[in-house]
Amino acid sequence: MSEVYVIGHKSPDTDTVCSAIVYAALKGYTPARPGELNEETAYVLDYFKVPAPVLLENAAGKKLVLVDHNEPAQVVNGGDQAEIIEVIDHHKMNFVCNKPIYVHVEPVGSTATVIAKQYMDKIKTNPTWAGLLLAAILSDTVIFKSPTTTDEDKAIAAELAKVAGIADVQAFGIDIKKAKASIKGKPIADVIHVDFKDFDFGGKKVGIGQTELVDINEAYDRKDEIVNYLNELKANKGYAMVVFIATDIIKEGSELYFAGDPAMMEKAFGVKPEGPSFWLQGCMSRKKQVAPPLEKAFTS
Incomplete structure (x- = not known):
């Protein structure tokens, strides 16, 4: 049997990387990443003394399990020439396959929650797996402040914390977030692309970073x-709109910077921009609070 790679989306984050590592270990596959780790994810892997997944920049001809994504624009380069055998995710579906495969998608705050729910009996025997999945949940739910957070995320996180030996989940979450919660001195391209996703909204290419x-x-x-x-x-990459979400996890809101038609932003968020950015109180989630209204604006 040829090697199977478990891989997350471009601009990998903590949920995508930790979910790939644990799911690969559970299934006997190889964990992979399509790009470099951000500081937060590097902190988590160092904390649990886990090596980074193999860097797979082109997946043509490979067998893949997609975790934490299914949008074609977010798949590793060469993904359209790979054999996708599974999808494990917590986002809306925009996926087409020419044969039946295993797809497991749930409306929870992280892919780590989906995996932990399904394999908790095995994860309870491995504190490292539990710690990685706990970190992923805390990251993706912004320490349970994101509106994507569910009661299941909180319950699963509590179970994982016991197994991993993390006594203060809140403090651990803050330490994770602090690892990349500064943009001082960083090249602006790195800041915007560290967590950047492409979307197809009604045939229009829209990029959203956070x-x-x-x-x-x-x-x-x-x-x-x-x-x-x-x-x-x-101007250079064919986008109809590019948005950058700067989220203040203490104030629990975001400044939305954008390049594109201001009328489209007003249509999406009900705020008339007076310049190329505006504050949106309570906005914490690209997945639930930014991408859906933008998609509706572009397709209605």
Whole structure:
């Protein structure tokens, strides 16, 4: 049997990487990543002394299990020439396959929750697996502050914390978030692309990036850089719209920077932009609060 790679989306985050590692271990497959780790994910892997998954920049001719994504635009390069045998996810479906495969998608806060629910008996025997999945849940739910958070995420996280020996889940979550919660001194391209996803909204290419901060002033101080870079992306990469979400996890809201038609942003969010950005109180989730209204605006 040829090797099977478990891999997450481009611009890999903690949920995508940790879910790939644990699911691969459970199934006897090989964990992979389509790009470099961000600081948060690197912190988590170092904390649990787990090596990074193999870097797979082109998957043509490979067998793949997709975790934490299913949108074609988010699949590793060469994915359209690979054999996808499974999908494990927690996002909306935009996936087509020419044969029956195993697909497991649930409306919860992270892919780690989906995996933990299904394999808890085995995960309870391995504190490292439990710790990785706990970190992934805390990351994707923004320590349970994201509106994507469900009671199942919280219950599963509590079980995983006991197995992993994490006494203070809140403090552990804050430590994880602090690992990449600053953009000082970082190239603006790196800031915007560290968690960036492409979407197809009614045939229009839309890019949405996000970063989480403990002080939104770090983004305000670099507003011109952010806006200029978004406009360059739009002009050079065929985007109808590019959005960057700077989320303050303390204030529990986001500044939305954008390059594109302001009327489309007003249609999506009910806010008339007075410039290339605006504050949206309570906005924490790209998946639930930014991508869906933008898709509706582009397709209605």
